[in-house]
Amino acid sequence: MYNFDFARPDTLQDAQAALRADDAQALGGGQTLIPTLKQRLAAPAILVSLTAIPELKGICLADDGRLCIGGATTHATVAREAAAHYPALAQLAGNIGDPAVRNRGTIGGSLANNDPSACYPAAVLASGATVITDRQEVAADDYFQGMFATALGEGEIITEVRFPVPQAANYQKFVQPASRFALVGVFVARFAHGVRVAVTGASEGGVFRWHKAEAALGDDFRAEALGDLAVEADGMIGDLHGTPEYRAHLVRVLTGRAVTAAA
Amino acid sequence: MSKVTLTVNGRTVTREIEGRTLLVQLLREGLGLTGTHVGCDTSQCGACLVHVNGQAVKSCSIFAAELEGAEVRTIEGMANRDGSLSVIQQAFQDCHGLQCGFCTPGMVMSAAALLQDNPRPTEAEVRHHLEGNLCRCTGYHNIVKAIMAASGQDVAMAAE
Amino acid sequence: MARDFGIGASSKRREDVRFLTGKGRYTDDFNRPGQTHVAFLRSQVAHGRILSINTAAAEAMPGVLQVFTAADFADAGGLPCGWQVTDRFGNVMQEPKHPVLADGKVRHVGEPIVAVVAETLDQARDAAEAIEVEIEELPAVMDMRAALAEDAPKVHDDLTSNLCFDWGFVEENKAKVGEAFARAHHVTTLDLINNRLVPNPMEPRVALAEYDAAGDSYTLYTTSQNPHVIRLLMGAFVLNIPEHRLRVVAPDVGGGFGAKIYHYAEEAFCTRAAQMVGRPVKWTSTRAEAFMSDAHGRDHVTRIELALDENGKFLALRTDTLANMGAYLSTFAPAVPTWLHGTLMAGNYTTPLIYVNVKAIFTNTVPVDAYRGAGRPEATYQLERVIDKAAREMGIDPIELRRRNFIQPEQFPYQTPVAVVYDTGNYQATMDRVVEMTDYHNFEARRAESAARGKLRGFGIAHYIEACGIAPSNLVGQLGARAGLYESATVRVNATGSITVFTGSHSHGQGHETTFAQVVADMIGIPESQIEIAHGDTANTPMGMGTYGSRSIAVGGSAMVKATNKIIAKAKKIAAHLLEASEGDIELKDGKFSVAGTDRSVDWSGVTLAAYVPHNYPLEDLEPGLEETAFYDPSNFTYPSGAYACEVEVDPDTGKVEILSFAAADDFGNVINPMIVEGQVHGGLAQGIGQALLEVAVYDDEGQLLTGSYMDYAMPRADDLPMYQVDHSCQTPCTHNPLGVKGCGEAGAIGSPPAVVNAVIDALQRGGHDHVTHLDMPLTPSRVWAAMQR
Incomplete structure (x- = not known):
């Protein structure tokens, strides 16, 4: 990889200052960024690690019942500490990558990257979570803006993600056999006021909500309620590992399974 | 260049590093600990797996600059004090859980991390845990068997 | 009863201690003073x-x-290229030059064009990026059939076409095969692809070379399965360095599977550059480079036809194969689809007439060469798939159909219609054994249980034979090999009785340091710990051909037995002198020489000491010292065989295949170390199951490798695979080597792909998808699902 300077601030303020430098790049757990740097696909002048900032780490339950997860919290920590509060989210975190990746990878890093096959975006969108940065609070529906595109500005840091905890939820991941990212992943969350269904891995537009399924499930939270609903193959990803038709089909299958598992 | 001071297998070391220096480079090139291997560029094979502050980490995917004050343990630090093989290492030998040996250090470190958190895993849990460790020689059968044996369990096998 | 020592004992591997403590010495662990680094612009x-x-x-x-x-x-x-194939018309194959660095044209993605040697690797890479190469792109030759068209662009301008050779075997049988098909009761035809694979040993290739100006000599440390072969090929054919000035060291090697047999450009580059730069030069492959520069495997497109009579007896077999050679001929590439493939098309069966046609084709892809099994997996897959299809078409149970056609035990030695003579075997025995292991008779109950859970369950079986213990030199010489395929061993007995064996075989995971010691310990009757096995360094081992083709114990082990027998014969002479007895009366048992019928004896170390301290020694008749070298050239291949059975469950909603059980009943002849043999089978099964379900190298139409990393090339992981049932109790020892061994390294990878595919097809057919008679590997969820939608 190209060389760069390395900063490891221990306060958010110092991190913000460091990120104002030219070609500065924030570094979460690095599980995606480091392989990218190895391929010389990025050439930051300085990497600013967010792993030493205590205020960005940890999990707590807010007074309003929302689960707050610091941006630099690892997947392993979420898998462990969110289990009592939001089991479906903990289960999702516990199946990202592999154990070593989960010990480094962070929720903020995953959301900032917004890989179209990543798991976390499905949970954030289906939960209707709020992404909190050092500059703004963004509702999930506004945060994801297509493959690798988000509402984040240059040098903006995800400090926290706040998850409303649903009454019932489940995440179904069908793995791409090589990378073990989601070939398709579906997160279903049932709240008192309705059901949200978010799909990752499938669409060329990145994570999306399947509104028709939400409507059907809002009336009747059973897999059977999906009837013959289907997502259009048009716009789904087609690659070595699955055609658009296959992905569209999996969306339907996994949604049903998630509902059954959640109910 | 900057300096980093960390503990590796109980020994405190200080080394000059670049921003881009990965832990695995520090181990192999800086400290001569060549038991930690590099088998891929995409953080998937797990041949480079070590423990950082007691947790399994892929040393090809963490910068040395992150490790000021950290405690790192590698395969070279896994044997018993008297030099004999630890329970896990011995189980790998007893069960023929290695062939070419290249993935082995990562497998042993991964197994140690699993058993630390989950002292009596099921076979399915062992297999799931090894998602980030590729082996091309053993077909995993004897690795799974070794980890089960190290946890004091036996995998029932009809043919044996 | 299990032995605890010597031949037949599951001795623990001595090499494990260094590997388990991080003390293995792999090529990348070597560094030389003043070392420089190379980066290739590819x-x-x-x-x-x-x-x-x-x-x-x-x-x-x-x-x-x-x-x-x-x-x-x-x-x-x-x-x-180490093998020259002669085509159907008596012409030798087209053989393009394979330059160390691309010369005039580039012919595959990943081909090295420029090399930068610098003080550090990062500096070398930085500089490589600053090189400007202007290339006029030409249409890529990707599809093998299209490559044969008259007006197809040519990979090599100086060749007449993209056809390397058009091979027919047995050419004289062609007409008779045609007649047999014309009068057959039933003909089953199957078009299939044997998917292109990337071998992927976990240790990437490394080359580190240094030049000693004072002695005008070179040392190359390299990740090789056969250091002497590299010394010969690189020294004699590429760089013109005589053997005595070139030392090749292959230390601990992290897996090979074929990919580390061949002589690669990076080895020759580092060796030459070390001399030109005047400092050691090191190259360590990244995994990305490995994908685009290690020789790939398989990549055959085949039509196979089987003619049967009304009872299901095989009358004739005909195949038509396109074999991808890639852009250049790798070291043994032409042998793979021909002599390692066509000669196995009889399988375990009495098919009297066989004709195999193979067209080998140049394309703009990485060279293709032997990968675990090499030719034999391709043969087995075709045969075992077409037999399964024929069984379905004729309404005969697939096990029964195979049984009706097996070569019977009393027919050995058996001359096949495709040149080779099988020495021993008992195919019904292995089939019976696997049926027993899998509880096949209760399959229907298990299927019903799966169906109740909404899953489709299937059972698949395959029988294989392979030819290994490669190979009789005079025979392969006639077939086009440009090398002999003997093996060598030097047994050096030291004064105190300890022994160092120098073998030309090479261990890169197979455990030779343990098994070879078991054999010698057994022969002499001394502890295994007294024996050290040295390999992998041309400076101290006799000229050897290395390890591939499941040849190490059968050929290398035989050489070692020969040398040890020479040692024992000489030691008996010494013992006879010491015991003042006749040589003919001396018996060796449990490390002790005794005079038959008496209690007079001298132990092993007494004799070895006498050999080196010859104070009381027959110096007028016998040289001092105790060291012998032997070369062994086999008189035939060995023919391991076995029956494999697989049970799968298919999820009809997703197409995902789960392997529920896999059983392997192999006949490897005699077994030296059962634990290691079983481990070899496990590994082979994982690679075969990987081929069947997960792995494939894919190029797009422009010749870009789409599966260039583990993000897209699916390696089998622990949770993709089951616990295997393996058994090697059916043993028909090889009749022509001293240990009666056959070899076990490749078997798992040969027999398993058709077993898996047969099981999935069975599951789909039983599940009501009658129209699915074949699916090409890998049987990915999307492919299986799509088939169910048809």
Whole structure:
């Protein structure tokens, strides 16, 4: 990889200052960024690690019942500490990558990257979570803006993600056999006021909500309620590992399974 | 260049590093600990797996600059004090859980991390845990068997 | 009863201690004083003409020592091909030059064009990026059939076409095979693809070379399965360095599977560059480079036809195969689809007439060569798939159909219609054994249980035979090999009785340090710990051909037995002298020489000491010392065989296949170390199951490798695979080597792909998808699902 300077601030303020430098790049757990740097696909002048900032780490339950997860919290920590509060989210975190990746990878890093096959975006969108940065609070529906595109500005840091905890939820991941990212992943969350269904891995537009399924499930939270609903193959990803038709089909299958598992 | 001071297998070391220096480079090139291997560029094979502050980490995917004050343990630090093989290492030998040996250090470190958190895993849990460790020689059968044996369990096998 | 010592004992592996403590010594663990690093600028296009190369900027960059292009290798030979195939018409194959660095044209993505040697690897890489290469892109030759068209672009301008050779075997049988098909009761036809694979040993390749100007000699440390072969090929054909000035060391090697047999450009480059730069030069492959420069495997497109009579008896077999050679001929590439493939088309069966046609084709892809099994998996897959299809078409149970056609035990030695003579075997026995292991008779109950859960369950079986213990030199010489395929061993007994065996075989995971010691310990009757096995260094081992083709114990082990027998014969002479007895009366048992019928004896170390301290020694008749070398050239191949059975469950909603059980009943003849043999089978099964369900190398139409990393090339993981049932209790020992062994390294990878595919097809058919009679590997969820939608 190209060389760069390395900063490891221990306060958010110092991190913000460091990120104002030219070609500065924030570094979460690095599980995606480091392989990218190895391929010389990025050439930051300085990497600013967010792993030493205590205020960005940890999990707590807010007074309003929302689960707050610091941006630099690892997947392993979420898998462990969110289990009592939001089991479906903990289960999702516990199946990202592999154990070593989960010990480094962070929720903020995953959301900032917004890989179209990543798991976390499905949970954030289906939960209707709020992404909190050092500059703004963004509702999930506004945060994801297509493959690798988000509402984040240059040098903006995800400090926290706040998850409303649903009454019932489940995440179904069908793995791409090589990378073990989601070939398709579906997160279903049932709240008192309705059901949200978010799909990752499938669409060329990145994570999306399947509104028709939400409507059907809002009336009747059973897999059977999906009837013959289907997502259009048009716009789904087609690659070595699955055609658009296959992905569209999996969306339907996994949604049903998630509902059954959640109910 | 900057300096980093960390503990590796109980020994405190200080080394000059670049921003881009990965832990695995520090181990192999800086400290001569060549038991930690590099088998891929995409953080998937797990041949480079070590423990950082007691947790399994892929040393090809963490910068040395992150490790000021950290405690790192590698395969070279896994044997018993008297030099004999630890329970896990011995189980790998007893069960023929290695062939070419290249993935082995990562497998042993991964197994140690699993058993630390989950002292009596099921076979399915062992297999799931090894998602980030590729082996091309053993077909995993004897690795799974070794980890089960190290946890004091036996995998029932009809043919044996 | 299980032995605890010597032949037949599951001795623990001595090499494990160093591997388990991080003390293994792999090539990348070596560093030499003053070492420099090389970065290769590799082609990003599959096919193009090099118009210009500008290295000026790179040469001026920090740390850069020298920049190399093809011009620097103008006087070097091409990377040689070790096998020449003669085609159906008596012409030799077309053989293009394979330059160390691309010369004039680039012919596959990943081909090295320019090499930068610098003080550090990062400096070398930085400089490589600063090189400007202007390439006129040409249409890529990707599809094998299209490559044969009259007007197809040519991979090699100086060849007449993209056809390397058109091979027919047995050409004289062709007409008779046609007649048999014309009068057959039933003909089953199957079109299939044997998917292109990337071997992927976990240790990437490494080359580290140094040059000693004082002695005008070279040392190359390399990740090789056969250091002597590299010394011969590189020294004699590429760089013109005589053997005594070139030492090749292959230390601990992290897996090979075929990919580390061949002589690669990076080895020759580092060796030459070390001399030109005047300092050691090191190259360590990244995994990305490995995907685009290690020889790939398989990649055959085949039509197979089987003619049967009304009872299901096989009358004739005909195949038509296109075999991808890639852009250049790798070291043993032409042998794989021909002599390692066509000669196995009889399988375990009495098919009297066989004709195999193979067209080997150049394409703009990485060269293709032997990968675990090499030719034999391709043969087995075709045969065992077409038999399964025939069984379905004729309404005969697939096990029964095989049984009706097996070569019977009393028919051995059995002359097949495809040249080879099988020495021993008992195919019904292994089939019976696997049926028993899998509880096949209760399959229907298990299927019903799966169905109740909404899953489709299937059972698949395959029988295989392979030819290994490669190979009789005079025979392979007639078939086009440009090398002998003997093996060597030197047994050096030390004064106190300890022994060092220098073998030409090479261990890269197989455990030779343990098994070879077991054999010698058993023969002499001394502890295994007294024996050390040395391998992998041309400076101290006799000329050997290395390890591939499941040959180590059958050929290398036999050489060692021969040398040890020489040792024992000489030791008996010494013992006879010491015991004042006749040589003919001396018996060796449990490490002790005694005079038959008496209690007079001398132990092993007494004799070995006498050999080196010859105070009381028959010096007038016998030289002092106790060291013998033997070369062993086998008189035939060995023929392991076995029956494999697989049970799967298919999820009809997703197409995902789960392997529920896999059983292997092998006949390897005698077994030296059961634990290691079982481990070899496990590994082979994982690679075969990987081929069947997960792995495939995919190029797009422009010749870009779409599966260039583990993000897209699916390696089998622990949770993709089951616990295997393996058994080697059916043993028909080989009749022509001293240990009665057959070899076990490749078996798992040969027999398992058809067993898996047969099981999935069975599951789909039983599940009501009658129209699915075949699916090409890998049986990915999307492919299986799509088939169910048809």
